[in-house]
Amino acid sequence: MVKFKKYLSDCFHMKDLGKAKYFLGIEIARSPQGMFLSQRKYALDIVDEVGMLGSKPATTPMEMNHRLLADKSPLCVNPVKFRRVVGRLVYLTITRPYLSYAVHLLSQVMHEPREAHWEAVMRVLRYLKGSPGQGIMLRSDSDLKIRAYCDSDYNSCPLTKRSSSAYMVLLGNSPVAWKTKKQDTVSHSSAEAEYRAMSDALKELKWMKRLLEDLGVKHETQMELFCDSKAAIYIAANLVFHERTKHIEKDCHSVRDAVKDKLISTVHVQTNEQLADILTKALGASPFRCLLSKFGVCDLHVPT
Structure with a gap:
């Protein structure tokens, strides 16, 4: 040095x-x-x-x-x-x-x-x-393990009826990346909106893993992606789920490929434990303070 x-x-x-x-x-x-x-x-x-x-x-x-x-x-x-x-x-x-x-x-x-x-x-x-x-x-x-929380607020925009997506990426217990954005298209169900949020979070996870590799840190284990929608998790794991997936663009199904390739593992989390919830909607004082303390x-x- x-x-x-x-x-x-x-x-x-x-x-x-x-x-x-x-x-x-x-x-x-x-x-x-x-x-x-x-x-x-x-x-x-x-x-x-x-x-x-x-x-x-x-x-x-x-x-x-x-x-x-x-x-x-x-x-x-x-x-x-x-x-x-x-x-x-x-x-x-x-x-x-x-x-x-x-x-x-x-x-x-x-x-x-x-x-x-x-x-x-x-x-x-x-x-x-x-x-x-x-x-x-x-x-x-920090244990240098990447995990992420993703969430969506279905049809949150009263003008366009588009949903909001958000994710929070943690390195160990430290927040390193977060984002809130309006989805590009109208989702036909809350499950679809959550699945799109998972797709957005996956892109950030892939980039974060490559960044760690450039810094000499190998992330050998699967990255955990926490979601509070069981339907979205089922879509990511089940290739045949036509009724919920026929409106979803092909690029969103990269989540399914990532699960299949063991790049990520999808984990269900209760809504009151969903850290990304604070990035998608206005919360009351008690849940707001609770989530603040949980992500650093x-x-x-x-x-x-």
């Missing part, structure tokens, strides 16, 4: 500043337990920019049972400000996976934000105000 640093300093005008503590708004704290990543200052800057440092904190980022995409309230008086704040929230999802659903939803109304959408942004900021130091822990005791989100700044 010393020779490599010397070689770089000979080739470029640079110096060694030691271990990274702050990089592009991301704060890095190290301990024997692992590496903690947060964006505390960045989050507080967003709250301060909107003038909400004195606001009452919210218990969750979004209100349950909202109808934001179908809302017909008056247009937002300052759409430029709305777009700026949502844009800054996108960067905040680097260390706050649970914001993916809120950002995914608000990003769909950037072209014509309404007052209800601005109020939803305010609720996200009130949550940030109450927990500015939250971040993810990349644990040092913590706050080092909270007094114990």
